[in-house]
Structures are given as C-alpha cells and as structure tokens.
Amino acid sequence: MLAIQVLINALVLGCLYACIAIGFSLVWGVLNVINLIHGSFIVLGAYLAWGAYNSLGLSPWYALLIAAPAFFVFGYLLQRLLLNRVITAPVLVTLTLTFGLDLILNNAMIYYFKADYRKLILNPPTGSISIFDVVVPVDRLIATASALALTFLLYLLLRRSKVGRAIVAVRLDRDAAVLMGVDVKSIYAIAFGLGAALAGCAGVLMALIFPISPLTSSAYLGKAFVVCVLGGLGSVSGALAGGILLALVEGVGSVYLGPAHAVTLSFVLLIIFLVVRPQGLLGRKGFE
Amino acid sequence: MFHPRLAVSAFSASLLLAAAGLGATSSMASAQDVIRFGAPLPITGPLAPEAVKQQQGYDLWAEQANKAGGIDVGGKKYKVEIVYSDYQSNTPRSVQTTEQMITQDKVNFMFGPFGSGAAKAASTIAEKYKVPMLAATASSSQVYDQNYKYLFGTFTPNDTLTTPLTQLVKAKAADVKKVAILARNDLFPLAIAQEMEKSAKANGLEVVYFEKYAINTLDHSATLSQIKSLNPQWVFVTGYTNDLLLIRKQMVDQQMKANVVTMIAGPAYQEFIESAGQSAENISSASWWHPAEQYNGKDIFGTTANFVKLFKDKYKLEPDYAHASAAVCGALFQMAIEKAGSLDRDKVRDELAKMDVVTFWGPVKFGANGQINSLEPPVFQIQAGKPVVLFPDAIKQGDFKLGVN
Structure with missing residues (x-):
C-alpha cells in the first residue's frame, strides 16, 4: 500500500513540477534565454492569489484570470524594453540581465511583503479524498488538473494559432522567419510574455500548496531547471515527462534512502542526463 | 548585438549595491x-x-x-x-x-x-x-x-528543551510508545532531534523512525506516507517556519493523526500559528522563553x-x-x-x-563555559489558536491536551 501511495504522490507532484517548469521551458526553448526571474514570477503569482483571497475574498480560480493577462503584459514589456536589447548577445549577457532583474524583483518583494512565510488557507478547506487507504489531497488534484489544462492550452496555441506557428518558426530558424515576414522582436516578446503568464498561473496554484515567501523563489527555479534538463527543451510534453521523472526519483529515493538523499539523487540524475542524454527525454529543436 | 553600455551599467550598479552594503557598516560616530x-x-x-x-x-x-x-x-x-x-x-x-x-x-x-x-x-x-x-x-x-x-x-543547551517535554508526555500520555523523528539537516534542528532521540530512549520510548530532510525540500509526501505506515503515537519534527508549515499541511493532506505532534521551532513564532490556522491546534513545542x-x-x-x-x-x-x-x-x-x-x-x-x-x-x-545555566525553558502547546504554557509549574497556564488531527 505504501508503494502505491508513494507512486500516486509522485504523479501528482510531477504535474506540479511540470506546472512550475513549463513557462521556463518555453522561454529557454524559444528565446534561448535562461530566465532566472522565473522563480520570482511564481512567488509574485502566489502573492497575487494570497492578496486577492485575503483582502478581496476572490478565490484563486478567479485570481488565475487576473494573473494570466497581468503577467503576460509584464513579461511582454520586460522583453520589449530590456531583454530584446541584448537577446542576440552571448547567453551569459541575458543570464546576467535576468539575474539582476531577479535580484530587484525578489528584494522588492522582501521589502513589500516581508520575508515572513504566509499561507493561503481556503475556507472551507478542500480536504483529501481517500480510496482504499490511498490519500490524495484535493487542492493538489485541482492544481494538477489546471497544470495539465495550461499545458494543453499552450500546445494548442503553438500548434493551431498563427502566433504559435510564428513562435515555432523563429525557434527553428530565426533568419528564415525574418525573410518570411515574421516580426521577430514582437514574437520574442510574446513568447516571454507567455512564459511569464504561465509562471504567474503556476504561482497562483502553488499558493494553495506551499508556504509563500520571496525566499522560496530559488527552490522553484531549481526545480524548473532540473525538470527542463530531464524532460528536454522544445516540447510541451517534455516538461511533463521531466516533472514526473523527477518526482518519482525523489519519492522513491526518500523512502528507500531517506529524505536527506532524495535531493542528492535528483541531482545525480541531472548529471547523468547532462552527460548521457543532453537533449533530455523528449527534447527536440523547435517547439511543438 | 552586444551592448557594452548595458553590461557596464549593470556592473556599476552591482558595484554601487556593494558599496551601499559596506557603507552601512562604516557610519562612524564622532x-x-x-x-x-x-x-x-x-x-x-x-x-x-x-x-x-x-x-x-x-x-x-x-x-x-x-x-x-x-x-x-x-x-x-x-x-x-x-x-x-x-x-x-x-x-x-x-x-x-x-x-x-x-x-x-x-x-x-x-x-x-x-x-x-x-x-x-x-x-x-x-x-x-x-x-x-x-x-x-x-x-x-x-x-x-x-x-x-x-x-x-x-x-x-538543547537537551533542556527535549527532556522536560519527554517527561511531560510520559506522565500525561501513557499509551505513547512509538516516536517518529524527522529533522531538517541543519545544525540546530538536527541537534534538537538528536537530543530528542536520546530523551526518548532514556524514557523507554521506541524510536521507530529517525531521518533528516534536506534544506529547501519542497515536498515531504513520500516521507510522511512512510511515517504514517509506521503508526507512531508521537511525531516529532524540527525545522524552521517554512518547513514546518509545509510538513503540517502535508500531514493534514495525508490524514495523519497522532496523540502528540511536537514541532520545534515553528510554534514559538506567531507567524506559524497564524499561517497554520486550525491545523496548529494541540501542536506542542518548547523554547527558551515565552511572552506568557x-x-x-x-x-x-x-x-x-x-x-x-x-x-x-x-x-x-x-x-x-x-x-x-x-x-x-x-x-x-x-x-x-x-x-x-x-x-x-x-x-x-x-x-x-x-x-x-x-x-x-x-x-x-552563566556557567564557567559562558553558557547560561539558570534558565528553565518552557514547554507549551497551541490551544484555541493561542500558545499555552504547560511547564515549568510555576508559570503553568493549562493542561496538556492529547490528539492532533
């Protein structure tokens, strides 16, 4: 029974990890930017959900509707006004710029929200459902479903819409896309905006599950990074595969080796992937 | 296109930040x-x-x-x-x-x-x-x-927190036989957990689980499922507010129940009590001082x-x-x-x-080594959203309540 419980825990957690990583993977895959501000976007999204619930009484489901457009605009402007200026420079420059932006955003959050840990407590609580002694918390199930829905929406957008095809085209061959009349700078901004919107939505969902503090941003960023390397860049399903693989390794590792070694094990896996299969489980060029 | 101006300004901004940090230390009073x-x-x-x-x-x-x-x-x-x-x-x-x-x-x-x-x-x-x-x-x-x-x-010293706690549990909850200890792998939380292990063994309790979790662990579900399967009557967890809030939430998620749940050091902080809400009820803890x-x-x-x-x-x-x-x-x-x-x-x-x-x-x-030796640290429990001192008897405010759901 313990084995089944651990497996179910890992599946649910894996979808949460995918939710954390999907926006990061999009930006990395399309723009070739390692967006270090991603973790802080998630935390900001969590604060948005927390504030909307505690001061306006808005449930996190509505907060999702605010977070998505607000973060899209924020991300779009950030790319348009700042990142686009250095986008063609070596990767270290964009890395440094997002690092700096992350320092600013993170410290601004520490200043305004304090470093205290907060928790969004739904009233009434959502509780857990149990089937044959296997327990699954409802809020995690909802977050998992939302993560899958967001992933599917992104897939549809990239597959079916004109903007989506343009994003994929830019990723595949920037110069050819320019010749075909694609406005590359605006596509970059849209892709970054989408990445930010996904991070903001992830933050809203994580607010239901994890304590909220600016200090947690690095933990989210770390998970996003590992998930992307394991799952591979450039595919929506890669984030999902990477997330579930990571959660499984952590879950099984903490039961059989002890929780202190679960993290070690996940990083050992990361190194093995970097050496043996650098493109990840489902990685490919372009974004489909 | 590389913009050296931007890079330079980013660099000088970081220099400025560093200088501001230094400036704070060297404000000389004349x-x-x-x-x-x-x-x-x-x-x-x-x-x-x-x-x-x-x-x-x-x-x-x-x-x-x-x-x-x-x-x-x-x-x-x-x-x-x-x-x-x-x-x-x-x-x-x-x-x-x-x-x-x-x-x-x-x-x-x-x-x-x-x-x-x-x-x-x-x-x-x-x-x-x-x-x-x-x-x-x-x-x-x-x-x-x-x-x-x-x-x-x-x-x-750390054992002055765990010994009175164990003696209290022993006196008030005779059916507590098995203890599970989960510690943050960090100097103070781990030291407290090791003292707890010693106190538990010295008082004839069986330690069925003793593990450390890594700093920045984002999820404890596998660990908690394992502890739940061992059926301990006392769950003892150490860590800081963030860890303990998360662990407490995941215990509720997994429908874990125990006669006694002790957390150190979270419940000593008002932010833990507020953020944990109803789930903080009957959590016991110990600290060096209490406002009561x-x-x-x-x-x-x-x-x-x-x-x-x-x-x-x-x-x-x-x-x-x-x-x-x-x-x-x-x-x-x-x-x-x-x-x-x-x-x-x-x-x-x-x-x-x-x-x-x-x-x-x-x-x-202070003792000869410089550490205070005169203090009797209080044991307390969250009851109805408020910390209630259980020990020492001189400042006791209420009785120990069993059962954490």
Whole structure:
C-alpha cells in the first residue's frame, strides 16, 4: 500500500513540477534565454492569489484570470524594453540581465511583503479524498488538473494559432522567419510574455500548496531547471515527462534512502542526463 | 548585438549595491559619549527573517536605554549605538565582519551572529581581541566547549528543551510508545532531534523512525506516507517556519493523526500559528522563553509583561524568544557596564562572568563555559489558536491536551 501511495504522490507532484517548469521551458526553448526571474514570477503569482483571497475574498480560480493577462503584459514589456536589447548577445549577457532583474524583483518583494512565510488557507478547506487507504489531497488534484489544462492550452496555441506557428518558426530558424515576414522582436516578446503568464498561473496554484515567501523563489527555479534538463527543451510534453521523472526519483529515493538523499539523487540524475542524454527525454529543436 | 553600455551599467550598479552594503557598516560616530555595539547579522540570504528578529530586539533595547538618557558609566551617561553589518547568511563572512567591526569600526562590545555555527566561528575573533561577546541565539554546547573567556550566551543547551517535554508526555500520555523523528539537516534542528532521540530512549520510548530532510525540500509526501505506515503515537519534527508549515499541511493532506505532534521551532513564532490556522491546534513545542512568562526583572525592561508591551507598541507584533533574547543581551551588557562603572572590556567581562540576576528573560547566571545555566525553558502547546504554557509549574497556564488531527 505504501508503494502505491508513494507512486500516486509522485504523479501528482510531477504535474506540479511540470506546472512550475513549463513557462521556463518555453522561454529557454524559444528565446534561448535562461530566465532566472522565473522563480520570482511564481512567488509574485502566489502573492497575487494570497492578496486577492485575503483582502478581496476572490478565490484563486478567479485570481488565475487576473494573473494570466497581468503577467503576460509584464513579461511582454520586460522583453520589449530590456531583454530584446541584448537577446542576440552571448547567453551569459541575458543570464546576467535576468539575474539582476531577479535580484530587484525578489528584494522588492522582501521589502513589500516581508520575508515572513504566509499561507493561503481556503475556507472551507478542500480536504483529501481517500480510496482504499490511498490519500490524495484535493487542492493538489485541482492544481494538477489546471497544470495539465495550461499545458494543453499552450500546445494548442503553438500548434493551431498563427502566433504559435510564428513562435515555432523563429525557434527553428530565426533568419528564415525574418525573410518570411515574421516580426521577430514582437514574437520574442510574446513568447516571454507567455512564459511569464504561465509562471504567474503556476504561482497562483502553488499558493494553495506551499508556504509563500520571496525566499522560496530559488527552490522553484531549481526545480524548473532540473525538470527542463530531464524532460528536454522544445516540447510541451517534455516538461511533463521531466516533472514526473523527477518526482518519482525523489519519492522513491526518500523512502528507500531517506529524505536527506532524495535531493542528492535528483541531482545525480541531472548529471547523468547532462552527460548521457543532453537533449533530455523528449527534447527536440523547435517547439511543438 | 552586444551592448557594452548595458553590461557596464549593470556592473556599476552591482558595484554601487556593494558599496551601499559596506557603507552601512562604516557610519562612524564622532561623538565621544557613545558606546558602540557591533551586531553582525544575516540581513540578506536565507536567514534574513532571523536577522530581522534579532535586529528588532537590539533596537528596542537601544531605544529604551537612550530614552532613559543612556548607559550610566561611573556617573556619566553614554548613548547606545548599534553598528549593524550584513554577512549574507554566510558563516565565513560573519567571521570577517566581526573582525572588521572590532578593528575598523572600533566597537566597544560585540553581539554574536545568528545561530550556533556562526557564533562559534565568530567567537574566536572576539576571544583574540579580548572583546566580550554576547550570543543571543547559540544553544549548542559545542559553541561553549572551547572554554573561551569572552563569550557568553543566553540559550541553555538543547537537551533542556527535549527532556522536560519527554517527561511531560510520559506522565500525561501513557499509551505513547512509538516516536517518529524527522529533522531538517541543519545544525540546530538536527541537534534538537538528536537530543530528542536520546530523551526518548532514556524514557523507554521506541524510536521507530529517525531521518533528516534536506534544506529547501519542497515536498515531504513520500516521507510522511512512510511515517504514517509506521503508526507512531508521537511525531516529532524540527525545522524552521517554512518547513514546518509545509510538513503540517502535508500531514493534514495525508490524514495523519497522532496523540502528540511536537514541532520545534515553528510554534514559538506567531507567524506559524497564524499561517497554520486550525491545523496548529494541540501542536506542542518548547523554547527558551515565552511572552506568557512572569518574571520581575532588575533590568531596564523590568517585568516580562512590560517587555511584551513595549515590543508590541513598537512593532505591532507578539515577541518570540529570538526577539527577547536579543533584547536581554543588550540589557545584560548595560547592567554589566553600569556595575563595572567603566568601559574597560576586561572589567565588563568580569561583571558578566559573575552576574546572578533576574531579568524579564528569567534568571541569568552563566556557567564557567559562558553558557547560561539558570534558565528553565518552557514547554507549551497551541490551544484555541493561542500558545499555552504547560511547564515549568510555576508559570503553568493549562493542561496538556492529547490528539492532533
């Protein structure tokens, strides 16, 4: 029974990890930017959900509707006004710029929200459902479903819409896309905006599950990074595969080796992937 | 296209930031009648919330001391000035910062950096320059076993928290036989967990689970499922507020129930109680001080109640043991300096060493190794959203309640 419980825990957690990583993977895959501000976007999204619930009484489901457009605009402007200026420079420059932006955003959050840990407590609580002694918390199930829905929406957008095809085209061959009349700078901004919107939505969902503090941003960023390397860049399903693989390794590792070694094990896996299969489980060029 | 201008401005911005950080440490006071106290703190980085607490405690004491005209040194009043410096939650840097404060900032006396690890490291510097150092948040006995002459600390050893707790559980809950211990893999939380293991075994309890979790663990579901399958009657978890909030939430998610659930150090903090809400009910804990205590002190704050009131007026929040310990360190320095009637470091050190006084923090007397040995740390439990003291009997407010759902 313990084995089944651990497996179910890992599946649910894996979808949460995918939710954390999907926006990061999009930006990395399309723009070739390692967006270090991603973790802080998630935390900001969590604060948005927390504030909307505690001061306006808005449930996190509505907060999702605010977070998505607000973060899209924020991300779009950030790319348009700042990142686009250095986008063609070596990767270290964009890395440094997002690092700096992350320092600013993170410290601004520490200043305004304090470093205290907060928790969004739904009233009434959502509780857990149990089937044959296997327990699954409802809020995690909802977050998992939302993560899958967001992933599917992104897939549809990239597959079916004109903007989506343009994003994929830019990723595949920037110069050819320019010749075909694609406005590359605006596509970059849209892709970054989408990445930010996904991070903001992830933050809203994580607010239901994890304590909220600016200090947690690095933990989210770390998970996003590992998930992307394991799952591979450039595919929506890669984030999902990477997330579930990571959660499984952590879950099984903490039961059989002890929780202190679960993290070690996940990083050992990361190194093995970097050496043996650098493109990840489902990685490919372009974004489909 | 590479924009060198941007890169340069980003670089110079970071230089500016660094300079601003340095500037904070070197604001020299020119006035003669000032006593300077050095306080190295982890103002940024993962320990930042702890630094805020200590800073609030020091600031409250400095404000009260200055409001009363300052510290009386042989009839002449000296104002208190606290020199802060950020060591960025980086222990080696706390050592450098301490040396810099003593040699460049010319502080008269030192407060210790946060926690046992950094305090032990920095105390070496204080000892070298013969500067009395009061550590507000160092409990591990390894900090004091160097037998330094100039180091004093206001936390009793870790086992003074777990032993009374175990005895209380043993007395009130006879059917508690199996204990599961889960510890954050970090100096203080791990030390407390190891003491708990010893206390449990000494009292005939079976330790069915003892594991550490890594710092920054984002999910505990697998670990908790495993603990649940072992059916312990007592779940003992150590960590900081973030960990304990997450673990408590995941225990509820997994429908874990136990007669006794103990968490150290979260429940001592108001933010834990608020954020955990209903799930904090009947969680037990222990700490070095509690605002419900009633001591009638000889220090500048006087009674515990007066300290709590002054603190609440200034910061609009309930003080916890970290705030109080920082404030009492200031108050102890003040008493030692006034008694010595001099700013001579050795004379003040001698006064600290022979101190035997009641404060709002409790009775203060330091052992030969410098660690306080007069304090009886309280055991408490969250009941109806409020912490209720269960032990020691002299300040007991309620009875131990069993059952955490």
